[in-house]
Amino acid sequence: MADLVRARFKGPIIQRRNQIDDSTTDQRLLDSRGPSDWVHTDPWRVLRMQAELVEGFGALAELGPAISVFGSARLGPEHPSYAVAETLGRRLVEEGFAVITGGGPGAMEAANKGASEAGGVSVGLGIELPWESGLNDWVDVGVHFRYFFARKTMFVKYSQGFAVLPGGLGTLDEMFEAATLAQTGKITSFPIVLIGTSYWQGLVDWMRDTQLAEGTIRQDDIDRLVLTDDVEEAVALMVRSREDESS
């Protein structure tokens, strides 16, 4: 029989002879203050991404029916769409929806204010940006994200429809993400309502006159976008979609 060979078990791994490493994983974790550049490596980032998804799912899993409201971070209370967003937030709550926004200023703040003042669930999914902006004061359930893609997953997963007020690149990004997910069948029964016809009509006209005319999209892709100036019409569409889903 061979001489007894010293062995060390490290989790599922066995080490022998000159492969034995005499420190334990715990020891290395607790003892060392070595270089810290590993926190900037991709494997570490993957864990942080996972953590964001886990935290987001944990915070929102029991939210109940919700609508995401998007719109400009830059249009404050002096702009007419602020009041529209506030009314929309309130009316959605009155119809039994939670309201989810990006948690920032402008239209997001207005929708959160309307929802919170109406006694509903006012959610803000904030994003870390190069400038500090934090969550607006009307967010009653807030989750702060490092990664846009993790945050965007939450908007889609935990709401039953998108209401889109006038906005810039961020708003377009969110609206077209939903439109693309609907086009590719990743989400179904998911109303996308553009509120503010004078603001949005030009975009929809361009989609029809250029994209549809050139054959890069289909008529269905345009028809999925509902344009209105009427908050009640937007809310009614969300309610109808929820009823269709539950029947």
Ligand SMILES: CC(C)=CCNc1ncnc2c1ncn2[C@@H]1O[C@H](COP(=O)(O)O)[C@@H](O)[C@H]1O
């Ligand atoms: C004053 C300023 C620019 C603050 C930015 N602070 C923000 N905080 C949270 N979400 C944001 C912010 N800026 C953009 N977004 C995201 O992008 C959309 C608005 O971008 P935009 O203003 O349309 O392009 C929002 O629906 C939101 O989800």
